[in-house]
Amino acid sequence: LERIVKVSDAFKAKPGERVRLRGWIYRTRSSGGVIFIILRDSTGVIQAAIKKQNVPQPDFENASRALIESSVTLEGIVREDKRAPGGREIEVKSFQVIQFSHPFPIGKDQSTEFLLDVRHLWLRSQKMTNVMKARSKIVRYLREFFDENGFWEVTPPIITKNECEGGATLFEFNYFGQRAFLSQSAQLYNEAFITALEKIFVLAPSFRAEKSRTLKHLTEYWHLEEEAAFYDNEDNMRLQEQLVSFACNKLAKNDSELLKLLNRDSKTLLEVKPPFPRLSYDQALEKLREEGVKIEWGEDFGAEHEKLLTKGLKKPLFVHTWPKKTKPFYMEVHPQKSEYVLNADLLAPDGHGEIIGGSQRIWEYDKLLQRLKEEGLNVKDYEWYLDLRKYGSVPHSGFGLGIERLVKWMLNLEHVRDAIPFPRVINRAYP
Amino acid sequence: LERIVKVSDAFKAKPGERVRLRGWIYRTRSSGGVIFIILRDSTGVIQAAIKKQNVPQPDFENASRALIESSVTLEGIVREDKRAPGGREIEVKSFQVIQFSHPFPIGKDQSTEFLLDVRHLWLRSQKMTNVMKARSKIVRYLREFFDENGFWEVTPPIITKNECEGGATLFEFNYFGQRAFLSQSAQLYNEAFITALEKIFVLAPSFRAEKSRTLKHLTEYWHLEEEAAFYDNEDNMRLQEQLVSFACNKLAKNDSELLKLLNRDSKTLLEVKPPFPRLSYDQALEKLREEGVKIEWGEDFGAEHEKLLTKGLKKPLFVHTWPKKTKPFYMEVHPQKSEYVLNADLLAPDGHGEIIGGSQRIWEYDKLLQRLKEEGLNVKDYEWYLDLRKYGSVPHSGFGLGIERLVKWMLNLEHVRDAIPFPRVINRAYP
Numbered sequence: 099l100e101r102i103v104k105v106s107d108a109f110k111a112k113p114g115e116r117v118r119l120r121g122w123i124y125r126t127r128s129s130g131g132v133i134f135i136i137l138r139d140s141t142g143v144i145q146a147a148i149k150k151q152n153v154p155q156p157d158f159e160n161a162s163r164a165l166i167e168s169s170v171t172l173e174g175i176v177r178e179d180k181r182a183p184g185g186r187e188i189e190v191k192s193f194q195v196i197q198f199s200h201p202f203p204i205g206k207d208q209s210t211e212f213l214l215d216v217r218h219l220w221l222r223s224q225k226m227t228n229v230m231k232a233r234s235k236i237v238r239y240l241r242e243f244f245d246e247n248g249f250w251e252v253t254p255p256i257i258t259k260n261e262c263e264g265g266a267t268l269f270e271f272n273y274f275g276q277r278a279f280l281s282q283s284a285q286l287y288n289e290a291f292i293t294a295l296e297k298i299f300v301l302a303p304s305f306r307a308e309k310s311r312t313l314k315h316l317t318e319y320w321h322l323e324e325e326a327a328f329y330d331n332e333d334n335m336r337l338q339e340q341l342v343s344f345a346c347n348k349l350a351k352n353d354s355e356l357l358k359l360l361n362r363d364s365k366t367l368l369e370v371k372p373p374f375p376r377l378s379y380d381q382a383l384e385k386l387r388e389e390g391v392k393i394e395w396g397e398d399f400g401a402e403h404e405k406l407l408t409k410g411l412k413k414p415l416f417v418h419t420w421p422k423k424t425k426p427f428y429m430e431v432h433p434q435k436s437e438y439v440l441n442a443d444l445l446a447p448d449g450h451g452e453i454i455g456g457s458q459r460i461w462e463y464d465k466l467l468q469r470l471k472e473e474g475l476n477v478k479d480y481e482w483y484l485d486l487r488k489y490g491s492v493p494h495s496g497f498g499l500g501i502e503r504l505v506k507w508m509l510n511l512e513h514v515r516d517a518i519p520f521p522r523v524i525n526r527a528y529p
Numbered sequence: 530l531e532r533i534v535k536v537s538d539a540f541k542a543k544p545g546e547r548v549r550l551r552g553w554i555y556r557t558r559s560s561g562g563v564i565f566i567i568l569r570d571s572t573g574v575i576q577a578a579i580k581k582q583n584v585p586q587p588d589f590e591n592a593s594r595a596l597i598e599s600s601v602t603l604e605g606i607v608r609e610d611k612r613a614p615g616g617r618e619i620e621v622k623s624f625q626v627i628q629f630s631h632p633f634p635i636g637k638d639q640s641t642e643f644l645l646d647v648r649h650l651w652l653r654s655q656k657m658t659n660v661m662k663a664r665s666k667i668v669r670y671l672r673e674f675f676d677e678n679g680f681w682e683v684t685p686p687i688i689t690k691n692e693c694e695g696g697a698t699l700f701e702f703n704y705f706g707q708r709a710f711l712s713q714s715a716q717l718y719n720e721a722f723i724t725a726l727e728k729i730f731v732l733a734p735s736f737r738a739e740k741s742r743t744l745k746h747l748t749e750y751w752h753l754e755e756e757a758a759f760y761d762n763e764d765n766m767r768l769q770e771q772l773v774s775f776a777c778n779k780l781a782k783n784d785s786e787l788l789k790l791l792n793r794d795s796k797t798l799l800e801v802k803p804p805f806p807r808l809s810y811d812q813a814l815e816k817l818r819e820e821g822v823k824i825e826w827g828e829d830f831g832a833e834h835e836k837l838l839t840k841g842l843k844k845p846l847f848v849h850t851w852p853k854k855t856k857p858f859y860m861e862v863h864p865q866k867s868e869y870v871l872n873a874d875l876l877a878p879d880g881h882g883e884i885i886g887g888s889q890r891i892w893e894y895d896k897l898l899q900r901l902k903e904e905g906l907n908v909k910d911y912e913w914y915l916d917l918r919k920y921g922s923v924p925h926s927g928f929g930l931g932i933e934r935l936v937k938w939m940l941n942l943e944h945v946r947d948a949i950p951f952p953r954v955i956n957r958a959y960p
Contacts, residue, residue: 197921218914221725222725238676320684482647490554492627527688
């Protein structure tokens with residue numbers, strides 16, 4: 099037998115068929131003259147029984163010697179066996195070890211810090227593998243939505259001279275003698291594309307030097323950003339509802355098996371459909387106060403506030419029309435209420451927190467210049483951005499979605515770091 | 530008329546139909562009592578004729594006053610007109626200016642440096658718009674290929690402690706008091722994924738502090754990297770042929786109109802099909818010497834060499850089996866010829882240069898450790914990478930493709946910086 103089949107194929111094969119498999123030892127135990135191995139490949143796990151009398155002697159010796167995570171090839175007959183996981187077992191006829199693994203350092207109940215230290219090995223755990231598969235699917239569906247709706251994918255720079263979201267969380271570095279920063283958001287650049295392409299999106303890493311340890315902050319995260327000419331804040335919110343619902347529904351419909359392995363109910367995701375509930379900032383504040391929270395007008399919401407606001411919700415919640423002073427300089431001021439901006443944050447249910455921030459942008463030169471000055475920013479650094487308001491400016495809106503936060507909510511993970519393979523937080527840039 | 534239609538729709542509308550369009554003034558001229566405007570939106574350009582007697586007086590005055598790049602809305606009747614570009618003209622009935630553009634700073638025959646200074650405005654030129662559209666399509670097709678062939682998309686970190694491709698071109702920065710670098714390649718991390726997912730790809734920015742100005746180097750570029758368990762160097766080359774051919778053929782078939790606008794012949798791209806021609810490094814060296822080039826064994830090829838090797842070719846050329854000393858530490862040494870490695874560079878036709886570099890990787894612990902030491906690298910920094918050879922290592926291969934270089938060749942662009950919206954080269958991080 100030359101051709102290798104996948105574990106998933108072995109589950110579909112006819113009982114009695116001879117197959118050749120390749121992968122890693124996920125579990126191993128021996129009982130009398132039989133070694134039971136659970137073999138893992140990228141498609142799943144299957145039990146293989148290696149009986150002393152069925153295989154050449156060196157094969158049996160190698161099988162008894164091979165520790166978990168050893169890489170192996172085996173050949174055998176597919177049998178139905180109700181006691182085996184998934185009701186299938188391979189009756190092994192030949193067994194080769196590709197590499198005998200050293201004793202694997204990860205056992206049960208290991209500390210979070212240790213698992214982060216050996217992240218390169220922990221990634222092969224069933225949990226991380228399934229999360230990474232689901233993330234890959236989610237990202238594919240998000241792009242599919244934009245492709246189907248006439249958005250062009252663009253690639254703004256990571257190396258910039260701008261402070262998009264404020265100086266406190268900037269990573270600075272030396273760019274051939276110039277001071278440069280890692281991009282916090284592609285937004286300012288995205289606004290340059292819409293004059294030609296009208297509707298664009300980008301998925302790229304963004305960077306924030308977050309000095310606090312929280313459940314939802316990473317210093318490096320994947321940022322899906324959208325910008326559209328002629329969209330107002332209402333259009334912007336509608337687009338977000340559609341995007342998020344599309345991804346939830348697609349995952350629930352196409353990947354229910356994967357969701358089951360992650361203990362996530364597909365039905366919950368199927369219920370995510372437009373319209374999403376909405377509260378203005380002032381309404382949200384009132385609701386929090388009714389719940390006994392002491393909070394001043396103009397304060398940002400913390401994790402506890404977000405939890406209270408989204409308790410028991412089946413869909414994400416828009417909190418819109420925030421006080422101007424809580425938000426960056428580029429947001430369009432409310433035409434009737436000059437202390438507010440035309441924006442919205444999208445909060446995931448059950449305290450999973452903010453997954454999208456979006457707004458209408460200031461599109462008129464004089465107003466933008468005034469806001470830059472009010473915020474004490476260096477106008478010289480924003481000259482090119484101001485230019486966009488001089489040459490054919492149009493009303494427009496956009497938003498940014500944090501992929502890891504979306505994945506955290508969609509898969510109901512405890513921590514945002516489990517939604518990214520190699521999380522970067524304060525003091526951790528290894529492995 | 531409430532609904533806005535696109536320029537492309539106006540070309541499909543019945544003559545006599547009334548339409549409402551929105552966009553930017555691409556060209557404007559007046560002749561007697563008629564102002565001819567070429568209106569641009571994200572789908573194309575169309576001529577509109579504004580006659581004094583057909584529109585309210587303020588509309589005509591605004592139309593005469595509006596400079597190119599002004600944003601406008603207009604309504605009118607679709608007419609057939611052989612003199613107009615594309616044979617269509619809008620007979621305008623009403624005309625509104627959204628924003629009167631300041632005099633646009635870009636005219637004809639402007640210097641390259643000036644166009645880079647106003648890149649945020651130059652992006653709206655027809656050339657850049659079409660290149661960005663084509664790039665968006667190419668990237669979509671590349672992902673489609675991987676999706677269809679069972680590869681999982683992953684996201685390795687940008688912030689790292691490793692020197693994947695050597696210290697000379699590293700951007701270093703301060704990560705909360707630690708020394709960290711911007712990723713030159715995701716490869717080392719990609720190798721950590723294959724033990725669980727087997728076949729993976731990633732599209733992310735990579736960074737190289739290239740100190741030289743060339744036609745093909747950027748300090749920030751988009752890097753499509755692939756890694757697959759159980760693939761040898763032959764499998765690796767076959768996969769590259771298939772991937773590149775897939776993207777070329779899809780673009781030629783689906784986007785021939787766009788290619789026409791870019792003066793690129795679809796037929797040329799349709800001819801790109803596996804197998805691609807192959808030369809070993811030694812054969813390539815011989816060929817260069819036959820052409821009169823003085824070059825020593827073990828020297829890398831320069832742009833002129835690549836040009837000579839690919840002159841007149843219709844498909845990219847693999848140059849495989851390079852001298853070990855010209856390549857990084859992680860490449861598998863040739864089993865029979867220990868001064869060579871199992872690798873290949875893929876060179877685009879007509880001197881467009883290297884678009885892919887790939888290799889089989891060293892998968893055995895002792896060999897990898899020895900190569901790290903030979904290269905004088907700090908073994909401590911590669912501990913996690915060495916771990917991958919301790920716990921279930923398997924033979925594997927992978928490659929990295931430079932998106933901008935691929936786009937440069939596929940669209941036959943002169944310079945790699947025209948394949949990316951905001952190019953970063955030495956001394957340029959603005960706009």
